[in-house]
Amino acid sequence: MKINYHNVTRLCHTRRILSVNGQFPGPPLIAREGDQVVVKVNNHVSNNVTIHWHGVRQLRSGWADGPAYITQCPIQTGQSYTYNFTLTGQRGTLLWHAHISWLRATIYGPIIILPRRNESYPFQKPYKEVPIMFGEWFNVNPEAIINQALQTGGGPNVSDSYCINGLPGPLYNCSKKDTFKLKVKPGKTYLLRFINAALNDELFFSIANHTLTVVEADAVYVKPFDTDILLIAPGQTTNVLLKTKPDFPNATFLMAARPYFTGSGTFDNSTTAGILKYKHPSNNIKKLPLFKPTLPAINATGFVANFTRKFRSLANSQFPANVPQTVDRKFFFTVGLGSNPCPSNTTCQGPNGTKFAASVNNVSFALPSVALLQAHFFGQANGIYTSDFPEQPLTPFNYTGSPPNNTMVTNGTKALVLSFNTSVELVLQDTSINGAESHPLHLHGFNFFVVGQGFGNYDPTKDPANFNLKDPVERNTAGVPAGGWLAIRFLADNPGVWFMHCHLDVHTSWGLRMPWIVLDGPQPNQKLPPPPSDLPKC
Ligand code: C2O
Numbered sequence: 001m002k003i004n005y006h007n008v009t010r011l012c013h014t015r016r017i018l019s020v021n022g023q024f025p026g027p028p029l030i031a032r033e034g035d036q037v038v039v040k041v042n043n044h045v046s047n048n049v050t051i052h053w054h055g056v057r058q059l060r061s062g063w064a065d066g067p068a069y070i071t072q073c074p075i076q077t078g079q080s081y082t083y084n085f086t087l088t089g090q091r092g093t094l095l096w097h098a099h100i101s102w103l104r105a106t107i108y109g110p111i112i113i114l115p116r117r118n119e120s121y122p123f124q125k126p127y128k129e130v131p132i133m134f135g136e137w138f139n140v141n142p143e144a145i146i147n148q149a150l151q152t153g154g155g156p157n158v159s160d161s162y163c164i165n166g167l168p169g170p171l172y173n174c175s176k177k178d179t180f181k182l183k184v185k186p187g188k189t190y191l192l193r194f195i196n197a198a199l200n201d202e203l204f205f206s207i208a209n210h211t212l213t214v215v216e217a218d219a220v221y222v223k224p225f226d227t228d229i230l231l232i233a234p235g236q237t238t239n240v241l242l243k244t245k246p247d248f249p250n251a252t253f254l255m256a257a258r259p260y261f262t263g264s265g266t267f268d269n270s271t272t273a274g275i276l277k278y279k280h281p282s283n284n285i286k287k288l289p290l291f292k293p294t295l296p297a298i299n300a301t302g303f304v305a306n307f308t309r310k311f312r313s314l315a316n317s318q319f320p321a322n323v324p325q326t327v328d329r330k331f332f333f334t335v336g337l338g339s340n341p342c343p344s345n346t347t348c349q350g351p352n353g354t355k356f357a358a359s360v361n362n363v364s365f366a367l368p369s370v371a372l373l374q375a376h377f378f379g380q381a382n383g384i385y386t387s388d389f390p391e392q393p394l395t396p397f398n399y400t401g402s403p404p405n406n407t408m409v410t411n412g413t414k415a416l417v418l419s420f421n422t423s424v425e426l427v428l429q430d431t432s433i434n435g436a437e438s439h440p441l442h443l444h445g446f447n448f449f450v451v452g453q454g455f456g457n458y459d460p461t462k463d464p465a466n467f468n469l470k471d472p473v474e475r476n477t478a479g480v481p482a483g484g485w486l487a488i489r490f491l492a493d494n495p496g497v498w499f500m501h502c503h504l505d506v507h508t509s510w511g512l513r514m515p516w517i518v519l520d521g522p523q524p525n526q527k528l529p530p531p532p533s534d535l536p537k538c
Helices: 142-151 301-309 372-377 505-510
Strands: 002-010 013-020 029-032 036-043 051-054 080-086 092-098 108-114 128-137 161-164 180-184 189-196 203-207 212-217 220-227 229-232 237-243 252-259 272-278 329-340 355-360 363-365 410-412 416-418 422-430 439-443 448-455 477-480 484-492 496-502 513-518
Touching: 029 036, 036 051, 051 080, 092 189, 092 237, 108 128, 108 189, 128 180, 142 505, 161 252, 161 272, 189 229, 229 237, 229 301, 301 448, 301 477, 329 439, 355 505, 363 513, 372 496, 372 513, 422 439, 422 477, 439 484, 477 484, 496 505
Parallel strands: 002 036, 029 108, 128 189, 180 272, 329 422, 363 410, 416 513
Antiparallel strands: 002 013, 036 080, 051 092, 092 108, 128 161, 189 237, 203 229, 203 252, 212 220, 212 237, 252 272, 329 355, 355 363, 422 484, 439 477, 439 496, 448 484, 496 513
16 A cells, blocks of 8 residues: 555545545455455555554454554654465445544445355345445545644534545535446345444444345444434444345436534534446446435434344354353443633633543553553553553532533543453443434443443443343444443453544544553463564654
8 A cells, every 4th residue: 555645636625635546535445354464555655644444353463463652653754564464254335444543534444354255144145245334524634624623622523525435426516527326226235334434423324215224334344224314423334235126217326425413513514425326238228216215314323323232243143142141350430521610821612721632541551652562562551552541430410411520531541451361341421411413432452342221320230131242242442422422342351552442533633542461361372472673763
């Protein structure tokens, strides 16, 4: 992969963007389960860059994970780094993206892991497979926007459009020709591989007059279910089957995506659209008018809760759900927005004139100046990070329907250390009251099982009785519901340093992120090997 500059025009604005191989969005990585993947990334731009293989388990290959200052120092201008990892036990759709600052805005692409050669899908063989990637387009450099968000302490300026495969679509000004078109034949089954690479918004998606059958999420098969509308958070992937109508005249159907965003209303709520077009062999058939889909209202928290509950692991003998049935360590984390004192000489736009921040257990994570994984591996934590990440919130949290009055955060570079093969239960409690959006929490290095979710306060005496330990969905990114909680379980069987963060980039930048350190196990095959010789230096 060459990271280079590339001129792109959208919405009548031409901008020199950072790209991979001069493509926007970037090229797909297509491989099979079990393949070893070797990608040399050459940096030909003036920004520092890293690439993350989002959702790839990276079993004992943490040096190839990619988050800047967590597993590696960035690849500097003129330098290169070779990512080397094996795709074990996963098949389906994931994504790769830049993992430094907001460079994911333009540096992203699909990862398609096909089943092993002699294996087939546990659903009808599709006639065709189509990746559909959501993203955002900025008329200005997104780096300028992040700096504004961090310095003024206000919300970020929003992107200028959402996109489908890099195209904003016909509902935006000056964008008609930049519309994604999917041409289909009647009576066929298409596998659509949805990826949300947008920076800051969960999206609703629908195709007029068509039902979608969800078959996979985050590269794990699920029990198939039908829906007219998808919700997909940044970092999530969803495979669906689309059965086209058996025989249909010359018709076009609009497909559309729009943010599920609640809260202040200062965010963009416009819609990206594409066209599903039936190819009829005859041209003289009368053209029907464009059919349009309906999407849930903005702030449709009830829809979101129902939709996310529909996801269940396949949990059969071929694809079992290895849900940890017992737990070694339980953690309770609050996640949400908070505030920092406003620096002097600045006007801050956060609550009561403070500066917006975001935290996990009231700790706003500060990135170190060298990579944590190196510091950990070589026993050089001193001055880089501390291992005292709080196991409970620093400020006790109680949902009363109004925002907690103490949302001040402390800054720190704190990690939470687990011994090898610890079975972990983690309850994530959202503190953003008054209907802000959910936080799509992403865990690197693992899939986790979503064993429970609910609104209001998590109740440790009652809620665990309702946990699903049989067929919970297994994924790498799941939304902590607005004003609610999410309970997950995972087995810490992968030694290394693993980032966990909100996949809304503005929340990550504000500090809603923390690292887990998983220690080596006693056996040789339970240890992280030493780093490759070309690992970038800071
Ligand atoms: Cu998709 Cu830490 O990222």
